[in-house]
Amino acid sequence: MNSISLNSIQIPRKLKIVRNVQELSSQLKDILQSLGYWSKSILWVTGVYNSKKYLESIVKELTIPKPDIYVVGNNDFSAVSNLNSVLTKNNKKCIVSVGSGKVIDISKYCANQLNIEVISIPTTLSNDGISSPVSVLMDHTNKKHSLPSRIPNAVLIDLTCVLKSPTRLLRAGIGDLISNITAVKDWQIAERDIKEDINDFSLLTSITAANYILHLYELEIHNEKFIEALARGLILSGISMEMSGDSRPASGSEHKFSHAIDNLFPNRALHGEQVAVGTILSSYLQEGDWRKVKSFFTRFGVPVRAEEIGLKDGEIISALLHATHVRKRYTILEKVNLDEKMARDVLKRTGII
Numbered sequence: 001m002n003s004i005s006l007n008s009i010q011i012p013r014k015l016k017i018v019r020n021v022q023e024l025s026s027q028l029k030d031i032l033q034s035l036g037y038w039s040k041s042i043l044w045v046t047g048v049y050n051s052k053k054y055l056e057s058i059v060k061e062l063t064i065p066k067p068d069i070y071v072v073g074n075n076d077f078s079a080v081s082n083l084n085s086v087l088t089k090n091n092k093k094c095i096v097s098v099g100s101g102k103v104i105d106i107s108k109y110c111a112n113q114l115n116i117e118v119i120s121i122p123t124t125l126s127n128d129g130i131s132s133p134v135s136v137l138m139d140h141t142n143k144k145h146s147l148p149s150r151i152p153n154a155v156l157i158d159l160t161c162v163l164k165s166p167t168r169l170l171r172a173g174i175g176d177l178i179s180n181i182t183a184v185k186d187w188q189i190a191e192r193d194i195k196e197d198i199n200d201f202s203l204l205t206s207i208t209a210a211n212y213i214l215h216l217y218e219l220e221i222h223n224e225k226f227i228e229a230l231a232r233g234l235i236l237s238g239i240s241m242e243m244s245g246d247s248r249p250a251s252g253s254e255h256k257f258s259h260a261i262d263n264l265f266p267n268r269a270l271h272g273e274q275v276a277v278g279t280i281l282s283s284y285l286q287e288g289d290w291r292k293v294k295s296f297f298t299r300f301g302v303p304v305r306a307e308e309i310g311l312k313d314g315e316i317i318s319a320l321l322h323a324t325h326v327r328k329r330y331t332i333l334e335k336v337n338l339d340e341k342m343a344r345d346v347l348k349r350t351g352i353i
């Protein structure tokens with residue numbers, strides 16, 4: 001009889017969604033004390049402007065006299081080596097990361113390299129990196145790399161802070177979360193066609209994450225209940241990746257399409273915006289309910305057309321054709337093997353061009 005080994009996974013010990021900085025600070029204080037870290041053993045990592053302001057309000061609440069604050073500019077490898085050397089030189093044991101995806105990505109990556117703790121306090125919800133064991137970093141040629149990182153010990157989210165963040169970032173978060181629907185379908189296609197192993201629990205977690213917001217169609221994007229569901233969904237999506245040990249449950253053909261855009265036409269749109277358009281395409285190719293996906297995105301102002309992600313017709317066709325080359329992962333794109341005429345046809349039928 002074949003034996004099936006058990007998975008050992010790390011998941012955040014605390015996931016708290018609160019309504020103001022006072023509540024968040026009090027939760028953070030409990031967590032830091034339970035971990036045994038206070039004052040000088042912590043490096044507070046943040047971004048510029050609003051993230052830094054928010055961090056300062058937390059530090060003020062906690063009455064920490066002279067916190068060591070490190071401001072991250074870019075999420076590239078030179079920023080990684082700078083942050084690593086600050087952490088090592090000052091013998092830091094814990095990072096409290098307050099900011100957008102870039103800040104949290106670099107914090108998780110350095111925490112993994114140095115084997116120290118990291119607490120994630122996202123100030124917006126633009127992707128599922130807030131709780132995932134994956135970080136996106138740029139190399140010197142501006143190419144993005146998805147790399148293994150440390151899953152945060154705790155994720156704390158202040159809804160009031162997130163609601164003040166740019167709506168465009170929240171829309172990108174919706175795109176990244178809904179993409180789990182097609183990513184999961186791709187995984188099932190790979191199981192059927194090439195006998196790829198599926199982690200059922202991870203798959204279930206990923207689809208549950210997307211469903212958190214899918215049934216909230218009638219709410220507005222700035223509704224607190226909707227943002228809370230988006231937060232819970234993105235956290236769960238990150239955890240589904242820890243369960244499978246890779247990004248498979250939350251990254252299928254729609255993400256390959258987005259990576260292809262990053263390679264060919266970098267910095268045109270946000271990750272979640274590109275992924276949203278990819279999700280419509282993937283759903284169409286998978287013979288899923290792509291109209292439902294598209295109308296959900298339209299309802300919340302998430303991009304559904306090539307021009308909304310800064311691409312001309314010819315460019316988006318090239319990106320779609322390039323998508324099978326970006327990473328070795330079997331999806332609907334490998335199954336259907338589009339040529340230029342088919343790619344144009346799919347983009348037209350879905351109203352993307």
Ligand SMILES: [Zn+2]
Pocket residue numbers: 127128176250251255271275
């Ligand atoms: Zn993503």
